[in-house]
Amino acid sequence: MMKVDKLPVRTWEWLLVNEADLRDEVSSETHEYTEKLPVEIEDLGLHNIEKSYSEYRTGLGNELDEVIQDSGLKVHNYRVKEGLKVNTPAYQDFDVSGNTDRASLLFFDVEENASCTVIQFITAKDGSEEPSHFLLQNKYHVGKNGKLTLVQVQNLGSECEFVNDCGGECDDNANFHRIQLILGGGKTYSGEFCELCGRKSSFKCDIGYKLTGSHRLDMNYVANHDGQNSESDIHVSGVMADTSYKLFRGTIDFHKGCAGAKGAELEEVLLMDDTIVNKTVPLILCDEEDVEGSHGATIGQLDENLIFYMESRGIKEDEIYALMAQAKIDAVAGLIEDESTKERISRL
Amino acid sequence: MKEKTQVEDIDRSLYDFRFEDADAYKVSEGLTEEIVSQISEEKHDPEWMRDFRLKSLKIYNETPVPNWGPSLDGLDMDNIVTYVRPNTERMHTSWEDVPDDIKETFDRLGIPEAERKSLAGVGAQYDSEVVYHNVRDEVAAQGVVYTDIESALNGEYADMIKEHFMKLVPPTDHKFAALHGAVWSGGSFVYVPKGVHLDIPLQSYFRLNAKGAGQFEHTLIIVEDDAYLHFIEGCSAPKYNVANLHAGCVELYIGNRSTLRYSTIENWSKNMYNLNTKRAICKEDAKIEWISGSFGSHVSYLYPMSVLNGARSRSEFTGVTFAGEGQDLDTGTKVVHNAPDTSSYVNTRSISKSGGINTFRSSVVIGKNAHGAKSAVSCESLMVDDISRSDTIPAMDVRCADADVGHEAKIGRISDDTVFYLMSRGLSEEDAKALIVRGFADNVSKELPLEYAVEMNNLISLEMKGSIG
Numbered sequence: 001m002m003k004v005d006k007l008p009v010r011t012w013e014w015l016l017v018n019e020a021d022l023r024d025e026v027s028s029e030t031h032e033y034t035e036k037l038p039v040e041i042e043d044l045g046l047h048n049i050e051k052s053y054s055e056y057r058t059g060l061g062n063e064l065d066e067v068i069q070d071s072g073l074k075v076h077n078y079r080v081k082e083g084l085k086v087n088t089p090a091y092q093d094f095d096v097s098g099n100t101d102r103a104s105l106l107f108f109d110v111e112e113n114a115s116c117t118v119i120q121f122i123t124a125k126d127g128s129e130e131p132s133h134f135l136l137q138n139k140y141h142v143g144k145n146g147k148l149t150l151v152q153v154q155n156l157g158s159e160c161e162f163v164n165d166c167g168g169e170c171d172d173n174a175n176f177h178r179i180q181l182i183l184g185g186g187k188t189y190s191g192e193f194c195e196l197c198g199r200k201s202s203f204k205c206d207i208g209y210k211l212t213g214s215h216r217l218d219m220n221y222v223a224n225h226d227g228q229n230s231e232s233d234i235h236v237s238g239v240m241a242d243t244s245y246k247l248f249r250g251t252i253d254f255h256k257g258c259a260g261a262k263g264a265e266l267e268e269v270l271l272m273d274d275t276i277v278n279k280t281v282p283l284i285l286c287d288e289e290d291v292e293g294s295h296g297a298t299i300g301q302l303d304e305n306l307i308f309y310m311e312s313r314g315i316k317e318d319e320i321y322a323l324m325a326q327a328k329i330d331a332v333a334g335l336i337e338d339e340s341t342k343e344r345i346s347r348l
Numbered sequence: 349m350k351e352k353t354q355v356e357d358i359d360r361s362l363y364d365f366r367f368e369d370a371d372a373y374k375v376s377e378g379l380t381e382e383i384v385s386q387i388s389e390e391k392h393d394p395e396w397m398r399d400f401r402l403k404s405l406k407i408y409n410e411t412p413v414p415n416w417g418p419s420l421d422g423l424d425m426d427n428i429v430t431y432v433r434p435n436t437e438r439m440h441t442s443w444e445d446v447p448d449d450i451k452e453t454f455d456r457l458g459i460p461e462a463e464r465k466s467l468a469g470v471g472a473q474y475d476s477e478v479v480y481h482n483v484r485d486e487v488a489a490q491g492v493v494y495t496d497i498e499s500a501l502n503g504e505y506a507d508m509i510k511e512h513f514m515k516l517v518p519p520t521d522h523k524f525a526a527l528h529g530a531v532w533s534g535g536s537f538v539y540v541p542k543g544v545h546l547d548i549p550l551q552s553y554f555r556l557n558a559k560g561a562g563q564f565e566h567t568l569i570i571v572e573d574d575a576y577l578h579f580i581e582g583c584s585a586p587k588y589n590v591a592n593l594h595a596g597c598v599e600l601y602i603g604n605r606s607t608l609r610y611s612t613i614e615n616w617s618k619n620m621y622n623l624n625t626k627r628a629i630c631k632e633d634a635k636i637e638w639i640s641g642s643f644g645s646h647v648s649y650l651y652p653m654s655v656l657n658g659a660r661s662r663s664e665f666t667g668v669t670f671a672g673e674g675q676d677l678d679t680g681t682k683v684v685h686n687a688p689d690t691s692s693y694v695n696t697r698s699i700s701k702s703g704g705i706n707t708f709r710s711s712v713v714i715g716k717n718a719h720g721a722k723s724a725v726s727c728e729s730l731m732v733d734d735i736s737r738s739d740t741i742p743a744m745d746v747r748c749a750d751a752d753v754g755h756e757a758k759i760g761r762i763s764d765d766t767v768f769y770l771m772s773r774g775l776s777e778e779d780a781k782a783l784i785v786r787g788f789a790d791n792v793s794k795e796l797p798l799e800y801a802v803e804m805n806n807l808i809s810l811e812m813k814g815s816i817g
Contacts (some may be wrong), residue, residue, distance in 0.1 A: 010416035011741050015711055134427075256734070271749040278746045284551055285758050289734040292760050299746050299753040 002063040004163075005191055005220035007281060008251050014314075016279050017247060022064070022163065022189060022220045026071045026135055031094060031102035031229040037078075038088040041116055044077035053107055053201040056139045058167030059220045061190020066139065069072030070106065075105040078118075082143070089151075089338050095123045096156055098130020108140040108148060108168075115147035119341050122154045122162065127129075130158040144174055144198065149177045151336055155348045156185040158213050160167045164190040172198035172227070179335050182209035182217060182238075183348055196261075203232045208332030210325065211244035211276075211325035220249045226292070229260035236265075237332060252293050254273040259290040267297045270325055279316035372435040374558070378426045381405060386529050387431045390816040391498060391533060396510060404519040404529025418647045418676035419489040420707070424619045428593050430531040432475040432558040439496050441482045444773075450474050451604035457584065459553050466797065469494040471552040473565055476533040487546065491728065494540035494550055497566050500537040509537065512568055516599040516627045516655075524595045524623040524649075528564050532597065535565035537729075542572040542603070549578035549797065554596070556585040556620075562593035566599075569610075573603040575630075580611045584644070587617035587693075591646070594620055600628035601638055603805040604658065612794055613804060619675050623649050630685075632658035638666040639795045641804050642679050651709060656690035656718075657693040663692040670794040671704030672735070680709040685718035685751070694725040694793050700736035707739045714744075721751045727760040730788055764790065 001021040010018045030046070037043060053075055054065060064226030080086060094104065110116060122136065132154075142148045148168075162185050170176050176194055194203040202224050211217055234250050252263035265282050272319055282295040301323055310320045333345050373381045373390070384405050388398040413420055444450055444461050454460060454472050463470040469483030473496065478496035487494070493505065501509045519529035556563040570578050584784045585592060594616060602608050608628065620646040628636040638652045643783050654663035656817055665681040685691040697707040708727045729738040740757045762764050762784055770780035786793075793801040 009739060009741060011709060011743055012711065013418065015743050017743055017747060019503050077759045169743040179696045260527065269746075270606075271746065271751070274747070274749050276747065278744075280746075280755075282742060282755070282757070284729075284740040284757060286729070286740075289736070289761050292758075294756070295740075295756045297744065297753065297755075298754040299744060301749060301753045302708060307586075 001030050002067060002118040003250065004064050004199045005218050006061040006188060007220070007249050007283070007284060008062050008222060008253060011281070013300040015131045017249065017279055020189060020201065023204055026073070026079070026336060027068050027101040027103045027133065028072045029102045030073060031104040033092055033094045033104060033152045035090065035092040035270045037090045038086050040080060040084045040086040042079045042081065042088050044079055046074040046076055048074065049105070055094050056167050056169065057064060057193040057195065058129065058137065058139070058165045060165040060189060061191070062104065062164065064165060071103070073103055073105055075107050077107045077109070079109045080111060080112040083113045085114065086343065089117040089119045092118065092120045093110065094124060094136065095125045096126050096134045096162070097134050098128030098157070098326070101133045101318045102204060103135035103151045105137045106139070108138070110140065110142045110148045112143040113144065113145045116278040117149040117151065119151040119336070119338060120153070121344070122152065122156065124157045124160065126277065127157070128158045129159050132157070133161045135163040135165070137165040137167070140170065140176065142170045142174035144171045145173045146171070147175045149179070151341065153183070153345055154185060155183040158186045158215065160185055161187040162189070164188065164290045165190060167193035169195040170198055170201035170203065171303070173200045174198055175202045175204070180207045181329065181332055181345065182207070183329070185215050187216045190217065190219045193224065193261045194197045194201055194222070194232070195224045196232065197231070199225045200229045206237045206332050206335050207235045208329045209238035209242045210329055211238065212242050214243045215219060217244040217297070219245050222251045223254060223263055225252070225254045225258040225263060226257060230258055231261065232263040234265040236267040237328045239270045239272065239328055240276040240278055243275045245277045246341055247279040249281045250295070251285065252295070253285045254288045254293060256287045258288050261288065262292045264293070267327070270302065270328065271300055272321060291302040370501040370815045372433050374432040377429050377560070378533070379405070379430060383430060385455060387533065389532055390431065390433070392502065394501065394506070397501065401530050404526045408523060408526035408530055411526055413523060417649055417678045420647065421623065423591050423593060423712070427560055427590065429558065431533055431565065432561045434474045434479060435479050436479055438667045439478050439499070440480050446480050447471070450479055452694045453555055453557070454480070454553065457553065458554070462551065465549050468546055469549045469550045471496065471536045473534045473552065473554045474557050475556060475561060476563065478534050483550070490544045492544060492546065493537065495537055497537045497568060505537065505539065508539070508570065509514065509568065509760045512570065512599065512601060514597070514599070516601070516629055517625050519596050521625065522716040524627050525597065527586045528566070528595050528597045531562070532564045532566045535567045535596070538569040538577065540575045540577050543574045545576040546578065551580040552580065554583040554712050554789060556592060556594065559588045560590045560592065562595065565596045566632065566718045567596070567598040569608065570601045571603055571606045571608050573605060575606045575624060578609040578611065582613050584615045585617045585620055588619050588794065590619065592617070592620045593623070595623045598626035600636065602628060602630045602634040604631045607635040607637065611800065612637040612701065613641045613800055614644055618644065618646050620645045621647050626652040628653070629653065629655040630658055630663070631662035633660045634658055635662040635664070638667070638681065639792060640665070641792050642667070642669040642677055645677060646674060648677040648679055651680045651682050653684070654692065655684045655741045655770050656673045656692065657686050660689045661687065662690065665694045665696070666791050666795050667696040668789040669698045671706040671816050673702040673704060674706040678707040679707055679783070682711045685714045685723065686720040687718060689720040691722040692719055694727070696727045697789055697791055698727070698738060699732060699785060699788065700729070700738045701732035703735045705737045707741060710742045712744045712753060714745045714748050714753065715745045717746050719750050721752045727757045730759050730785070731759065766816055
């Protein structure tokens with residue numbers, strides 16, 4: 001097995017949070033996905049993995065990257081040229097039906113003063129509960145004053161192992177915004193490593209998850225602050241039921257020289273059953289004096305005042321929990337600007 | 349451009365004095381079965397303890413060094429003397445009987461004076477042995493036992509020691525717990541009977557004088573039902589240019605509806621590896637209050653742990669850690685909620701300066717049966733300059749739906765606006781910053797008895813002397 005989702009700084013082994021185990025092979029079969037691209041986003045086609053691609057770090061980490069490099073997989077490259085503001089999103093659909101073992105590597109190069117939104121649906125269209133494995137790796141470079149928004153909606157079968165890796169760099173005043181909805185799956189590994197190397201670069205991450213059945217979700221998100229006045233904001237909101245398992249690792253890493261940087265992370269988890277396992281490890285690493293970092297976590301049941309208020313309006317307690325669970329997902333979905341995507345999510 | 353502040357190191361001259369060759373006997377450097385047997389013989393261990401030591405040594409040899417936390421590369425057990433007996437044959441109950449050089453050491457540290465003024469009993473350990481132990485007559489009359497652990501081990505409390513010794517912190521816990529099990533020496537045993545409420549604290553003070561030595565004292569406290577105890581632990585050592593090691597162990601058993609407050613002002617010298625283990629277990633409605641000030645050591649691994657085994661039991665941890673030049677202090681706490689309606693509250697502050705490294709590390713575990721458990725963790729870090737480092741590594745593991753867990757952490761620098769405001773009210777910049785840092789650490793100082801709060805504030809004031817450069 002290879003070690004992925006490694007915590008940037010290790011802690012007690014008995015907590016079993018320092019890393020996750022993942023099979024040490026990657027399918028060499030490229031996943032055929034469908035897409036609808038606006039004309040401003042150039043499709044540069046499939047290319048061999050270049051050194052520049054490999055150098056972008058990701059949340060799942062180096063061991064996975066090394067296996068990917070040896071796999072013979074090709075990278076699908078996309079580019080938004082300098083100055084282009086793309087108002088229409090790119091839609092990409094990954095159908096992960098049963099008995100498949102595939103992978104997709106994508107690279108987005110958003111040049112100076114350019115911006116675009118990419119919306120990815122990762123679903124099992126046939127509703128298959130057959131075992132499947134899918135690796136999706138998105139890497140990106142956002143140029144000066146550029147902006148990339150990556151929306152990912154995941155609704156997979158309970159026998160699907162999904163490896164969702166991501167990482168890239170933001171130049172001066174560039175912004176990367178990742179919105180992620182995790183609605184179904186068997187085992188999900190999800191990672192992000194955002195290198196904020198530019199002055200005033202920023203990373204925003206909004207994650208909503210609803211874990212049911214025996215879904216295992218293992219996450220590792222890192223905001224790496226190198227640029228002065230860089231900013232990061234990681235907000236995770238989820239609901240856990242049945243025998244689901246979740247481990248969220250979130251790291252704000254302030255490096256020497258990132259004066260004026262700010263980082264915040266917040267996790268809110270609503271727990272529905274005593275059979276869940278919920279782990280949270282929010283790190284702040286600080287090698288620079290002039291920064292502001294904070295993290296917070298609220299884990300448990302609903303606030304008793306809220307329940308009292310709702311009950312006084314005639315809503316039963318189990319209905320209140322169902323409402324609030326859906327509200328958490330809706331709140332993240334509400335951040336998506338594209339109406340057709342919101343509508344599609346509501347149908348899932 | 350922001351103004352930079354220079355904060356001086358703590359003046360440790362109060363603690364740095366030393367007397368040469370105060371020892372009467374010591375084992376060779378290193379850690380072997382022969383050395384462990386020698387220590388056991390020297391201490392007249394019962395047979396079970398001798399076996400326990402040898403088993404612990406085996407566990408130590410089989411257990412790897414932690415692969416997390418500060419580097420322990422500078423600690424070579426082949427160079428550590430694990431047992432040093434000072435030049436006194438036995439423990440005394442009067443300071444007049446303690447050898448002059450040792451008595452002068454504790455006089456300078458203010459221990460006899462504190463005993464007279466504000467303590468119910470005092471234990472004083474010098475290197476590997478307790479040299480003084482005394483408890484006020486009226487306290488002893490209530491049935492309170494406060495003695496060195498060796499006396500208890502061979503006296504009327506032998507069965508109680510055997511029943512509890514390293515049961516809460518087994519040698520298998522980690523490598524340095526195993527080391528402790530093999531070479532422990534000295535420490536205190538406290539027994540508070542049912543219903544006894546001690547209004548004034550007991551204090552043990554540990555002084556490590558010998559160069560290149562280790563101190564491995566064991567503190568075992570049993571508080572029966574409906575009782576109260578405040579126990580204070582102090583420690584210091586003079587500075588040497590070789591590594592010294594402290595791997596003590598504290599085990600606290602707290603009965604139903606009882607409260608134990610355990611206060612520590614740790615001020616080891618900057619060549620010390622402080623790898624201490626502290627743990628408390630609480631029965632129903634019991635409460636453990638940890639008050640912890642960490643100022644010294646070269647490297648620290650220190651995480652007092654609370655096991656909340658009884659319904660409605662509670663844990664409070666209040667700590668401050670001050671890491672200066674050459675210090676890598678990894679401190680924090682662990683809480684396990686193992687019963688319904690248990691609660692824990694953690695409030696820590698850390699200050700990093702002059703290249704010091706601070707790490708706050710914690711874990712909160714809410715077990716499946718801890719229905720209605722509540723936990724709140726708050727940690728704040730202050731970076732005083734741009735050559736220091738501060739990390740926050742908390743972890744939460746929740747397995748119960750109706751738990752309520754909150755966590756918040758902040759990291760930042762001294763606010764320019766606050767300094768400006770205070771200066772506009774007539775304070776110098778140095779005084780303004782000293783006031784802010786003292787205020788930042790007041791979560792601990794306000795929980796300490798007055799004399800100790802004053803000592804802690806003095807330490808901070810010394811830090812801030814000449815702070816503007």
